[in-house]
Amino acid sequence: MSGDESDGDGPDGDGAAVVAAVEAVAERIERERDHLTELDSAIGDADHGGNMARGWAAAAEAARDLDDPDPQTVGKTVGKTLMSKVGGASGPLFGGSLVFASAELDGGIDAESAVAFAETYLEKVEDRGDARLGDQTMVDALTPAVHTFKKSIETDGLPPLEALAKAVDAADRGVAFTVPIRARKGRASYLGWRSVGHQDPGATSTLYILEELLSVAADRLDAEIPDVDATSPTLPDDAKAGAEDD
Amino acid sequence: MVGLVVVSHSERAAEGIVEIAAEMAGDTSIEAVGGDGSGGIGTVPDAIEAAIDAAADGDGVVVLVDLGSAVMNADVAIELSEVEAVIADAPVLEGAVNAAVAATDPSATLDSVREQAEAARDIEKL
Numbered sequence: 001m002s003g004d005e006s007d008g009d010g011p012d013g014d015g016a017a018v019v020a021a022v023e024a025v026a027e028r029i030e031r032e033r034d035h036l037t038e039l040d041s042a043i044g045d046a047d048h049g050g051n052m053a054r055g056w057a058a059a060a061e062a063a064r065d066l067d068d069p070d071p072q073t074v075g076k077t078v079g080k081t082l083m084s085k086v087g088g089a090s091g092p093l094f095g096g097s098l099v100f101a102s103a104e105l106d107g108g109i110d111a112e113s114a115v116a117f118a119e120t121y122l123e124k125v126e127d128r129g130d131a132r133l134g135d136q137t138m139v140d141a142l143t144p145a146v147h148t149f150k151k152s153i154e155t156d157g158l159p160p161l162e163a164l165a166k167a168v169d170a171a172d173r174g175v176a177f178t179v180p181i182r183a184r185k186g187r188a189s190y191l192g193w194r195s196v197g198h199q200d201p202g203a204t205s206t207l208y209i210l211e212e213l214l215s216v217a218a219d220r221l222d223a224e225i226p227d228v229d230a231t232s233p234t235l236p237d238d239a240k241a242g243a244e245d246d
Numbered sequence: 247m248v249g250l251v252v253v254s255h256s257e258r259a260a261e262g263i264v265e266i267a268a269e270m271a272g273d274t275s276i277e278a279v280g281g282d283g284s285g286g287i288g289t290v291p292d293a294i295e296a297a298i299d300a301a302a303d304g305d306g307v308v309v310l311v312d313l314g315s316a317v318m319n320a321d322v323a324i325e326l327s328e329v330e331a332v333i334a335d336a337p338v339l340e341g342a343v344n345a346a347v348a349a350t351d352p353s354a355t356l357d358s359v360r361e362q363a364e365a366a367r368d369i370e371k372l
Binding site for chain 2: 080083084087088089091092093096099100128129
């Protein structure tokens with residue numbers, strides 16, 4: 001990455017926060033490597049843990065090497081590294097989607113650009129993987145997370161950290177949803193009905209990534225992680241008044 | 247002219263397919279790309295993007311792919327590349343040979359070459 005693309009705003013800026021998030025994700029994925037591989041060995045080819053750990057370690061290194069980068073540059077660098085290092089379908093799904101979604105962060109990170117980033121990421125994963133909700137894939141964790149985040153920001157007007165905390169809870173429920181359903185995409189789909197009863201590895205690593213984003217966001221804001229629940233929406237006062245009129 | 251790219255999980259398979267197709271390809275620009283970049287099996291979007299750029303000769307590029315993640319990585323590469331490129335939904339070897347023949351037609355277009363590559367799905371061997 002060339003130096004002239006670096007227009008971050010120092011160690012306390014958004015670019016540095018994204019680098020910290022990528023490092024946290026890399027550490028988490030490394031800790032969960034065996035668990036992810038175990039999940040994948042039940043329904044796939046037992047390489048998700050190793051592939052993701054290798055890719056995120058390389059991505060964290062590439063992110064650290066950037067000189068005072070802006071968030072978009074970090075996202076694109078990490079995405080490109082994941083594309084070339086993760087391998088299999090996870091490379092284009094996790095990495096390719098990140099490259100394209102990062103373009104939404106060219107003006108920095110705020111509530112609006114974060115929603116646009118999340119929506120683009122989901123759209124790219126769906127299109128590239130040709131997967132929809134209920135196919136027992138990462139889409140099952142990502143969709144509830146993105147929908148909950150968008151709604152929490154745009155409709156409920158929640159602070160971004162609270163919206164993100166709700167999104168993580170939604171993703172957690174999405175991961176649980178992958179267990180009792182049949183795989184219709186990816187290698188697990190070859191198992192047919194035998195895929196029922198297994199937790200999807202890609203949905204699981206998606207949850208871990210979101211949990212680390214939340215943890216780093218709370219840390220950077222010097223705030224506690226809000227104790228929230230995706231199933232109890234907080235309506236702003238005017239929306240409540242509107243709802244009563246229905 | 248329309249250019250061609252052959253993508254395989256194996257670099258040697260991609261090169262072998264290009265070797266066969268090139269016999270029919272005349273002056274057509276045809277690039278092989280494959281492998282995970284460190285000697286193993288896989289595909290890498292950046293490498294595919296570079297191959298598309300190298301194969302481009304003014305009238306776009308038709309991309310032939312083998313399996314699974316090669317399709318997704320080619321898709322990412324096409325979206326990243328400035329070149330107009332399309333994936334042919336065709337068997338990689340037969341499609342590459344058909345596309346090579348089609349690309350030598352003076353009136354060949356991106357669509358006509360892709361269509362000829364995709365016609366390879368119907369080739370009967372017995």
